[in-house]
Amino acid sequence: MKKVVLASLLAVAGAATMMQPCFAQDAPAAAPAAGQTGGQVQMSADEYKVYNDADTAATPAAKAAGFEAYLKAYPNSAVKQDALQKLMFAYQGTNDPVKTLDAADRLLQVDPSNLTALYLEAFLRRNAADALTDPAAKTAGLDKAAGFAQTGLTATKPQSMADADFQKLKSQATPVFESVIADDDISKKDYAGAITTFKTEVTGAPAEATQAPGAVLQDVFFLATSYMNSTPPDYLNCAWYATRAAVYAGQYASAIQPTATYCYKKYHGKDEGYDKLQALVKTSLTPPADLATTVTPAPKPADLVANLIATTPDLATLAISDKEFVLQYGKPEDADKVFGTVKGKSTQFPDTIVVAATADQLQVSVSDDAVQSKTADFAFNFATPLKTVPAVGDKITLTGTYASYTQSPLLITMSDATVVEKKKPAAKAPVHHTTHH
Template identity: 45%
Template sequence: MKKYYLASVFASVLFAGISLATAPTLLAQAAPASSDQITIKDPAEFSAYQNAITQTDPAAKAAASETFLSTYPQSVVKKSVLDGLIDAYMGAKDLVKAADAAKRMLQLDPNNLRAMYLIVAIDKQLASQAAASDPAKQAQLLDDAAAMSQKGLAATKPADVKDEDFKKQKEATDPVFDSAIAYDDIFSKKDFKAAIEQLRAELEATPVEQTKVVPALNDTLTLGDAYTQLTPPDMVNAVWFLARAQAFAPDNFKPVIDKKAKYWYKRYHGSVDGYDAILAQAATSLFPPADFKIKPADTPADIANNVVATTSDLSTLALGDKEFILANASKENADKVWDTIKDKTSEIPGTVIAATASQLQIAVTDDAKQDKKADFTVNMKTPLADKAIPAVGSDVKGLIGTFDSYTQSPAQIILKDGEIQVEKKPVHKPAAGHRKPTA
């Protein structure tokens, strides 16, 4: 189960957490502003610079910028040209070259949040694309993204960036850094508890309205899935965050998440009754209220004890029901049912699981037959002749025995004085008046 959910949910991300369409906008929010006046004294350099920054076609802008950087590697406008180069490669949808340009920016400006953000965003995007075909590559990309995210979270304010601008940059980049670390915890480290803590920290730091759209909405879904992977699973939180993701998901994804959320809800609660109310509640709050609970489904013990409590005459219960109670109810209630059959002789229909001359092990209930596991043991009154021992897998007929004892773990009913009654064939006698004449 766990392997399936990692492959089908985490790897095939339902929403594009960082897409080519959204990344430039987010990067622009994270970009530092500078009021410094830059003067280029060399006319040829100035002309090349103007040529690079005025290109409108992404491919042409990238080519002109690369030419400028190779021709003037120590230029005072190198940082500005690198910024433009990043935008050009993003506009051309060349993720690999955009990440390379961002890495060159970090060599020049180690605390450049924009460059860190872009590298993390691209590695995470490429990891999502590699999930189905190359899990090892996916894991490595997420490792790289997590390592860069740690640097981004620890980055200090550059001297040329205003405090308020740096704060805005951190607000734009930190959630993506937290998300990348969480995904690395999931895929590379298989540390779901750490991933949950990271994702919750991300969502707590994200304005509520932004959690209703990607990329935060995708991480809400991932958080719900992560809760299902804990040992034991935390179904209450899992259902809440899956419902939260469903509430704001695009219409074409709602049925997919609905099916997933209801699967876990039914598995825990026993039915889907009440899920719609949780869906409506999750739409009003990112995190579940402190008193939020989901009633777990009745356990076999609950069911068995309830049958005893609500049945006025326990002797009227079917043999299969009595066996279920004997195996699952409290010892007190099991003994009450046992008193209705102890020392009574009854026919035991079932399938032979094991057989010797002195003992037959029989599967009586449908579950026992399906599992090919004996739930009744019949000790014979007298040893059976070899030819009378029933074959394993056969349905024995005429087997009777007296209920002698039972055990709850393993669930077993033991009978004594077992016998296989052979059906007597009727004897046909000649009718009166039709005797053979004498010679």
């Protein structure tokens, strides 16, 4: 999921506790004394010394090294589970996610329902997957993280653990499990699944967690974007949850607000009344049943096109976004009429965003809708192949001649394309100093 820059911004408030969970499942007690026979565990004096040296080590790194040595010397120890859990916590204390996961893997081999190990597997593997750039590898990583999260949601209480302690532990881990599962859904474009899981997470969280920057408020926003990316898009619910997230995001609101206002305008057709929605979202996390009567939908695209054509004497004066709107939603004869005003004309497009690239063609996002949905609405064909092909996501300025278009999905094709190179700053003239004698 993802998760772009916003994820790290909104997670700032909760990052420290998420990376260093303050809970421990059935945390092991101190080792029994050497030769103890009254309890369930007996240790020789030699084994006890190795265990105790590890357990009382002064630093997490020393503790980890000590427990590794203990487990190597006593692989079938009666306290192997406890030693592995302490090893996992020690590696966590060194901020080493790779070794923390290795210890968690080993712990789950002997204790498959260990909730803390499952939590760390889900959380750390999701973090690692989010950092990947290869889509297939990212999806595989999120799949694995989600598998641990699913197991965590159904994990049962250890016999030796009090009900209250287990429920406290479960309440801390469950939102993370649900968030990881929803992220996995998003990576597969299963937005319906993501919506269901995100809603379960955020409605089950304490109210204050949805009213301050943190992991849960972050997922309120991703619930909004899941609605926006659904087929067909649900712009009303997107507007509600994105506005709710923006209202409580504090200094991070600027990263969220564009999506909130975009969805509101896509649903309502204009900015009018948005301040009322901003006030309304403060009353509840979830939208009221009559929200659709409070925020009325915009006229249908066909109606807007008809009105635009009727009220514009010179169609050539339409803005690019309006021309695109007519091309996509207008009657074929109206679309052809509008395209006729630009066909054969050369135009420059600044700051287009690359969606797909070859040496012969760049597909780019130009309109706000295309940028939001990360789809191409223009294809620029080059007569001379590019020597340097830009990367997906790059911003570049292009020129081209309007050649043709397809209406659904909308794609405007430009011929004789060129990339406009950024101007280099003018070199400063050298300063000449007069030599005085």
